[in-house]
Amino acid sequence: MLRSSMVSPGPLNLLEIASARSGLATSRRKKPARCHSALGRGTRAGGHGTAGPSPAAYAHGVKFLDGLRPQLDLTYDDVFMVPSRSAVTSRLDVDLATVDGTGTTIPIVVANMTAIAGRRMAETVARRGGIAVIPQDIPADVVRDVIEWVKGRHLVHDTAITLDPHMTSGEALVLLHKRAHGAAVVIEGNRPVGIVTEKDLTGVDRFTQVQDVMFREMVVLPEDVDARAAFERLTAERRRVAPVVAADGTLVGILTKEGAVRSGLYSPALDDAGRLRVAAAIGINGDVAAKAAQILEAGADVLVIDTAHGHQDKMIDALRAVRALDPSVPVVAGNVVSAEGTRELIEAGADIVKVGVGPGAMCTTRMRTAVGRPQFSAVLECAIAARELGKHVWADGGVRHPRDVALALAAGASNVMIGSWFAGTLESPGDLYTDNDGRSYKESFGMASSRAVLNRTAADSAYDRARKALFEEGISSARMYVDPARPSVEDVLDEIIAGLRSSCTYAGARTLEEFHERAVVGLQSTAGYAEGRPLHTSW
Numbered sequence: 441m442l443r444s445s446m447v448s449p450g451p452l453n454l455l456e457i458a459s460a461r462s463g464l465a466t467s468r469r470k471k472p473a474r475c476h477s478a479l480g481r482g483t484r485a486g487g488h489g490t491a492g493p494s495p496a497a498y499a500h501g502v503k504f505l506d507g508l509r510p511q512l513d514l515t516y517d518d519v520f521m522v523p524s525r526s527a528v529t530s531r532l533d534v535d536l537a538t539v540d541g542t543g544t545t546i547p548i549v550v551a552n553m554t555a556i557a558g559r560r561m562a563e564t565v566a567r568r569g570g571i572a573v574i575p576q577d578i579p580a581d582v583v584r585d586v587i588e589w590v591k592g593r594h595l596v597h598d599t600a601i602t603l604d605p606h607m608t609s610g611e612a613l614v615l616l617h618k619r620a621h622g623a624a625v626v627i628e629g630n631r632p633v634g635i636v637t638e639k640d641l642t643g644v645d646r647f648t649q650v651q652d653v654m655f656r657e658m659v660v661l662p663e664d665v666d667a668r669a670a671f672e673r674l675t676a677e678r679r680r681v682a683p684v685v686a687a688d689g690t691l692v693g694i695l696t697k698e699g700a701v702r703s704g705l706y707s708p709a710l711d712d713a714g715r716l717r718v719a720a721a722i723g724i725n726g727d728v729a730a731k732a733a734q735i736l737e738a739g740a741d742v743l744v745i746d747t748a749h750g751h752q753d754k755m756i757d758a759l760r761a762v763r764a765l766d767p768s769v770p771v772v773a774g775n776v777v778s779a780e781g782t783r784e785l786i787e788a789g790a791d792i793v794k795v796g797v798g799p800g801a802m803c804t805t806r807m808r809t810a811v812g813r814p815q816f817s818a819v820l821e822c823a824i825a826a827r828e829l830g831k832h833v834w835a836d837g838g839v840r841h842p843r844d845v846a847l848a849l850a851a852g853a854s855n856v857m858i859g860s861w862f863a864g865t866l867e868s869p870g871d872l873y874t875d876n877d878g879r880s881y882k883e884s885f886g887m888a889s890s891r892a893v894l895n896r897t898a899a900d901s902a903y904d905r906a907r908k909a910l911f912e913e914g915i916s917s918a919r920m921y922v923d924p925a926r927p928s929v930e931d932v933l934d935e936i937i938a939g940l941r942s943s944c945t946y947a948g949a950r951t952l953e954e955f956h957e958r959a960v961v962g963l964q965s966t967a968g969y970a971e972g973r974p975l976h977t978s979w
């Protein structure tokens with residue numbers, strides 16, 4: 441990718457550059473832009489290093505409509521995809537498994553953010569084929585417990601919230617929102633004796649014991665139940681959810697009608713031993729080799745080495761130290777936004793490079809420092825560099841719509857990392873709050889916010905902590921509202937994955953690699969973007 445200030449292929453004049461800047465680089469503004477003015481028509485694609493890939497390198501990049509080359513760095517809103525003739529006649533024929541060694545069967549990674557990636561998130565997302573990265577600020581012994589716990593989860597059925605018959609409805613209500621299936625199973629000797637939903641607990645004294653309000657005539661499903669049969673049984677019995685039991689009658693999980701449909705659409709991300717996969721992150725400070733060894737020994741399936749400015753000496757040293765441990769799992773390092781940064785991290789030992797500086801919803805880096813790069817171009821350029829070396833990139837941050845995931849993959853990413861969109865779901869670790877209008881939300885914060893920095897530096901002196909907190913580059917408290925129509929991360933995944941399957945068939949692709957090869961991307965003005973948005977009321 442190149443910048444107009446660095447490359448002058450001829451036909452582009454200053455007026456065109458100025459109008460292109462006012463339009464494409466500010467696509468969220470109201471003013472319509474003249475999109476064609478940002479398109480270069482020459483074959484020159486720029487210089488080397490951070491100035492952009494060589495023309496030959498574009499052979500590995502996404503195709504642009506009419507062979508045009510963008511003269512400005514672009515983000516997701518600036519681009520669209522045109523459909524191509526397709527021989528893929530069903531969206532169900534698309535295989536979304538990734539090829540970067542992470543074992544994900546859908547290209548989704550949950551960002552290593554403390555307010556987002558906890559054990560419930562990790563379990564739920566891995567069951568649908570994605571992977572969560574446990575953040576670097578979680579103590580090593582807790583990370584070990586989380587990995588062990590995730591690996592002990594059922595591959596098909598969700599973990600049930602269980603209650604003792606003598607627990608109160610008040611206690612039950614607190615637990616109910618921890619999971620999206622909206623029910624808790626009352627057990628005796630680990631055998632279900634009843635089920636309670638929010639409806640059963642509404643209007644009931646908070647001290648009422650659950651055994652007095654639970655529903656006893658529940659449907660109970662056998663562990664090996666077929667997804668379609670389970671769905672039909674629940675429909676016939678007018679139930680939304682049922683406990684699932686092993687042959688000896690003990691509880692193994694819980695299944696909803698939505699869960700039954702999903703288990704026919706998704707495949708879990710499994711390790712070699714057939715257990716759910718989970719990743720973990722470390723930073724670049726302290727004894728990196730020792731921290732990495734602990735995480736690897738705890739059984740993480742992917743190791744992420746993460747810092748704001750990944751293209752720095754400390755990261756190179758960290759990668760070398762980790763490589764010396766000869767890890768058998770993929771090593772991810774970042775973040776960078778340039779081809780040079782990508783190459784150097786790969787040369788130092790990264791299998792996957794994490795791309796994105798400043799696009800994150802919790803991120804103030806670009807406003808504080810002017811540093812970063814529009815994410816579509818960053819992914820495109822870094823993916824070209826990684827592919828030349830037989831390696832991969834993850835697109836990290838800035839995903840707000842399913843289309844952004846498709847565009848990141850079209851640009852060449854192997855997986856897409858999402859944080860804030862998942863913060864406002866029932867599976868994120870935070871407590872659920874209600875605002876004055878009765879809307880539910882969770883609190884989130886950036887990993888470089890003063891809140892995160894103060895946590896991370898708890899062992900330092902008060903003076904050092906105060907000094908470090910000054911260098912915050914993130915939001916310390918954000919309200920992430922839970923969408924009542926999509927309260928679960930699984931609802932959000934459904935939306936993303938259904939959209940992505942459809943994107944692939946529009947491009948005529950059966951796999952993600954084919955999608956990258958076949959996708960044709962064009963540049964659009966603000967008006968073009970606005971045209972694509974649905975209207976919920978008449979105009």
Ligand SMILES: NC(=O)C1=CN([C@@H]2O[C@H](COP(=O)(O)OP(=O)(O)OC[C@H]3O[C@@H](n4cnc5c(N)ncnc54)[C@H](OP(=O)(O)O)[C@@H]3O)[C@@H](O)[C@H]2O)C=CC1
Pocket residue numbers: 552723724725746747748749752754775796797798799800803805837886887888896911913
């Ligand atoms: N993707 C993005 O846009 C960004 C992501 N983040 C996320 O925030 C979390 C914390 O990262 P981080 O702040 O790197 O903290 P870390 O605890 O990982 O420390 C970063 C180290 O790099 C040094 N450093 C040098 N230059 C910089 C710089 N410009 N910005 C930050 N550190 C620098 C710091 O030293 P010293 O403190 O002495 O300068 C420190 O030793 C990570 O999860 C990271 O991904 C943070 C910012 C941007």
Ligand SMILES: Nc1nc2c(ncn2[C@@H]2O[C@H](COP(=O)(O)O)[C@@H](O)[C@H]2O)c(=O)[nH]1
Pocket residue numbers: 551552553775796798799800801802803804805836837838839857858859860861885886887888889913914915
């Ligand atoms: N500059 C900062 N970037 C941050 C911070 N916390 C997280 N991040 C980055 O954002 C992505 C997730 O992006 P999202 O748009 O999906 O939320 C995450 O993986 C980090 O790279 C921060 O405090 N400052």
Ligand SMILES: [K+]
Pocket residue numbers: 798799800801802803804
């Ligand atoms: K941002």
